[in-house]
Amino acid sequence: MTVLANGRERAGEDAAAQRDALSVERLSLAVGHGDAAVPLLADVTVRVGRGETVGLVGESGSGKSLTARSALGLLPRGARATGRVEVAGVDVLAADRRTLRELRRTRASMVFQDPRAALNPVRRIGDYLTEGLRARGTPARDAAARALDLLDRVGIRDPAGALRRYPHEFSGGMLQRVVIAGALSTEPDLLLADEPTTALDVTTQAEVIGLLRRMQRAHGTGMLFVTHDLDLAAAICDRVYVMYAGRVMEESAGASLFTAPAHPYTRGLLEAGPSVRGEKAAIRPIRGRPRALAEAPGGCSFRDRCPLAGDDCAEAVPAYRTHGASVVACLRPERVAP
Amino acid sequence: MTGNTPADTGGSAVADGAARPVLRVTSLVKRFGDVTAVDGVSFDLMPGASLGIVGESGSGKTTTARVLAGLERPTSGTVELDGRVVAGPEAGRPAARGGTRGRVPGGGARRDRLWRASRLQMIFQDPYGSLDPRQTVARSVAEPMRLHAPGPAAGRRARVRELLDQVGLSERAGGSLPRDLSGGQRQRAAIARALAVRPRVLLLDEAVAALDVSIQAQILTLLDGLRRDTGISYVFVSHDLAVVRHVTETAIVMRHGRVVERGGTERILREPRHPYTRLLLDSIPSPDWDLDRVARDRRALDRL
Numbered sequence: 116m117t118v119l120a121n122g123r124e125r126a127g128e129d130a131a132a133q134r135d136a137l138s139v140e141r142l143s144l145a146v147g148h149g150d151a152a153v154p155l156l157a158d159v160t161v162r163v164g165r166g167e168t169v170g171l172v173g174e175s176g177s178g179k180s181l182t183a184r185s186a187l188g189l190l191p192r193g194a195r196a197t198g199r200v201e202v203a204g205v206d207v208l209a210a211d212r213r214t215l216r217e218l219r220r221t222r223a224s225m226v227f228q229d230p231r232a233a234l235n236p237v238r239r240i241g242d243y244l245t246e247g248l249r250a251r252g253t254p255a256r257d258a259a260a261r262a263l264d265l266l267d268r269v270g271i272r273d274p275a276g277a278l279r280r281y282p283h284e285f286s287g288g289m290l291q292r293v294v295i296a297g298a299l300s301t302e303p304d305l306l307l308a309d310e311p312t313t314a315l316d317v318t319t320q321a322e323v324i325g326l327l328r329r330m331q332r333a334h335g336t337g338m339l340f341v342t343h344d345l346d347l348a349a350a351i352c353d354r355v356y357v358m359y360a361g362r363v364m365e366e367s368a369g370a371s372l373f374t375a376p377a378h379p380y381t382r383g384l385l386e387a388g389p390s391v392r393g394e395k396a397a398i399r400p401i402r403g404r405p406r407a408l409a410e411a412p413g414g415c416s417f418r419d420r421c422p423l424a425g426d427d428c429a430e431a432v433p434a435y436r437t438h439g440a441s442v443v444a445c446l447r448p449e450r451v452a453p
Numbered sequence: 454m455t456g457n458t459p460a461d462t463g464g465s466a467v468a469d470g471a472a473r474p475v476l477r478v479t480s481l482v483k484r485f486g487d488v489t490a491v492d493g494v495s496f497d498l499m500p501g502a503s504l505g506i507v508g509e510s511g512s513g514k515t516t517t518a519r520v521l522a523g524l525e526r527p528t529s530g531t532v533e534l535d536g537r538v539v540a541g542p543e544a545g546r547p548a549a550r551g552g553t554r555g556r557v558p559g560g561g562a563r564r565d566r567l568w569r570a571s572r573l574q575m576i577f578q579d580p581y582g583s584l585d586p587r588q589t590v591a592r593s594v595a596e597p598m599r600l601h602a603p604g605p606a607a608g609r610r611a612r613v614r615e616l617l618d619q620v621g622l623s624e625r626a627g628g629s630l631p632r633d634l635s636g637g638q639r640q641r642a643a644i645a646r647a648l649a650v651r652p653r654v655l656l657l658d659e660a661v662a663a664l665d666v667s668i669q670a671q672i673l674t675l676l677d678g679l680r681r682d683t684g685i686s687y688v689f690v691s692h693d694l695a696v697v698r699h700v701t702e703t704a705i706v707m708r709h710g711r712v713v714e715r716g717g718t719e720r721i722l723r724e725p726r727h728p729y730t731r732l733l734l735d736s737i738p739s740p741d742w743d744l745d746r747v748a749r750d751r752r753a754l755d756r757l
Binding site for chain 2: 174175316317318319320321322324325328343344345346347349350351369370373383384387388389390391392395398399400401404405420
């Protein structure tokens with residue numbers, strides 16, 4: 116695990132050999148100017164290694180989707196960004212439109228919550244799956260063969276027939292498989308999955324996750340998995356970042372997030388969610404409601420909802436420190452996980 | 454279903470002398486054209502009890518809820534509410550077993566609707582749907598009282614304050630329009646409005662599904678407290694087994710319109726008997742999540 120606090124210096128020569136799929140360093144985002152400026156993200160550092168699965172977890176307004184989208188250069192209208200975003204060696208914030216288009220076409224793909232929003236309803240599935248390949252110069256016949264193979268591998272029955280069908284002829288789960296097939300058709304370095312299974316039934320979710328994992332492993336694709344579901348993140352991710360009010364609160368190895376949360380917010384989330392396994396335990400709500408960065412208090416953003424907060428939490432944004440298997444922005448992690 | 458025995462098949466006679474169910478659903482069927490959305494659903498809900506209806510999309514759980522709320526007419530079967538048949542061939546008459554309790558108010562669909570609404574209220578996933586966007590929350594909460602119990606405005610105002618307090622909304626929130634409140638506050642407002650007529654049954658359809666985890670916990674805690682304090686009964690419709698475990702004592706699991714498993718919620722989660730229930734449980738992510746087992750469950754179900 117990287118230490119979040121120190122921006123990593125990288126030697127240029129061997130960067131290509133060991134470069135990350137995604138590196139977001141101290142990214143801050145704001146819209147508007149002067150007194151009317153609204154901050155959205157502050158000092159967000161997120162890294163996804165090659166072939167790694169990394170979770171980005173948080174509630175509404177945490178900035179998890181904004182962070183993921185920034186990797187494709189998809190910033191809110193009029194947003195000003197500072198920091199650095201690099202995907203497969205491309206400096207995204209400095210890139211021109213053509214470079215970004217090329218990046219989205221070949222190096223980085225995205226899967227959204229609603230597959231119907233990602234597909235043009237009046238175009239056939241076959242067109243959707245071959246357009247990325249055709250744009251890279253693959254001959255039509257080869258592209259069609261590749262699309263057929265992809266549909267077969269994501270478990271669509273009668274793939275040849277499916278190529279000729281329209282999105283409305285598929286269920287949500289089947290359509291999300293098609294979108295995943297399309298997203299991985301170019302064998303990208305990075306897959307951004309923004310709540311890809313939230314709209315699906317729980318049994319379908321398990322199948323789609325299994326598919327994502329298999330495809331990702333086969334291609335060595337790094338995946339940034341954005342979700343509000345802590346259980347899901349801990350189940351499939353190598354590492355997890357927990358975001359709150361536009362900042363990263365904790366970075367942890369996937370499984371140890373459950374056994375040893377180091378931030379009061381992470382622990383609060385775990386205690387607030389009812390569980391289906393083990394002894395039936397009382398749930399403990401976190402007081403107040405989730406905040407966006409613009410409405411969060413100074414110092415630690417979580418301090419107005421935190422049971423451990425003291426006066427010192429208001430003085431400055433807590434620096435990241437290592438505690439157990441976590442890197443955490445809290446002054447008293449030892450009181451969260453002794 | 455009384456929930457006294459885990460294997461209770463529902464629809465059995467109420468124990469002698471014991472409290473009678475506040476809600477009894479018998480062999481409920483709802484067809485839309487050729488599609489049978491609900492296929493022979495039966496259960497009993499006792500006063501102060503909480504029953505979960507679990508299922509995925511297409512299971513018929515929401516259609517069942519809509520029939521209970523009177524938003525859809527059943528194709529066959531009956532719904533008895535508070536001792537009176539409110540849906541089915543003999544709707545409007547006292548239930549056969551209801552004895553003298555259910556008096557037939559003379560005619561009128563509107564009166565029937567009012568009668569039902571005074572005993573059963575529904576909470577939806579999106580509270581926007583149950584609140585008038587142009588009215589303050591306090592006025593929305595007062596509205597059902599004006600309909601059901603016309604009386605002096607001062608009395609209503611006091612009751613509105615009491616209700617807002619009960620669901621944890623400030624007076625300032627009461628004076629706000631729905632759009633100025635957060636999702637959690639809006640769901641609180643919808644609950645206050647539903648409680649205004651002192652119903653015996655609250656029907657919650659994915660009522661906490663759209664809320665953030667920390668807010669969901671606040672609403673679940675509120676629901677716990679309300680049931681403890683008022684003795685109201687819940688029918689809790691949800692796809693989320695963890696939430697159902699927290700809110701209910703008994704549950705039915707639905708698939709393709711049918712009840713495939715019923716019993717105590719804890720028993721269902723610990724020793725699921727139907728392969729579909731097992732699939733649902735194994736599909737829930739956990740640190741030792743076994744996706745191969747999910748695939749095996751699915752195949753076992755297909756063989757059925």
